[in-house]
Amino acid sequence: MLASATWSLDGVASITLAPSSEILPPHPRNGILQVWLELGGNGVALSFAPLMLMIRHAFRLPAWRCRLVQALIAGTVAAAAAVGLVSFGIWQEWFISGLFVTAAVVVLAARQSAASASGVASSDKRRGRA
16 A cells, blocks of 8 residues: 555655745747747747848848858847747747847857958958058
8 A cells, every 4th residue: 555655646645745846837938929928929920020021131131142041040030949849938038149149159150251251351451451
């Protein structure tokens, strides 16, 4: 009798919460569903439409037509979607800061590829030698 009670899950039901503790509401582990839950349909449109327009616009700019930069953009979007749509909340500080750091790397790569395509080093552009 004692062995069956030890290995069963009956003990979980007897766990009580401390009087001052609160039960946190669950959040969806999906970025779009989380924005929908917190901001509604208008929030989804206002959050993701500018993002899609920025990505579309980035692929049309001459400085961003380098295959390496386009691959960086596509990889960044795919990685952000994989993490944001499957595993963690979208408002995590590390997730947002990681997106900003990655966006900065993509912008620097685009500037470097544009400078190398025009044949002018970026240091020469800053000094006015272009």
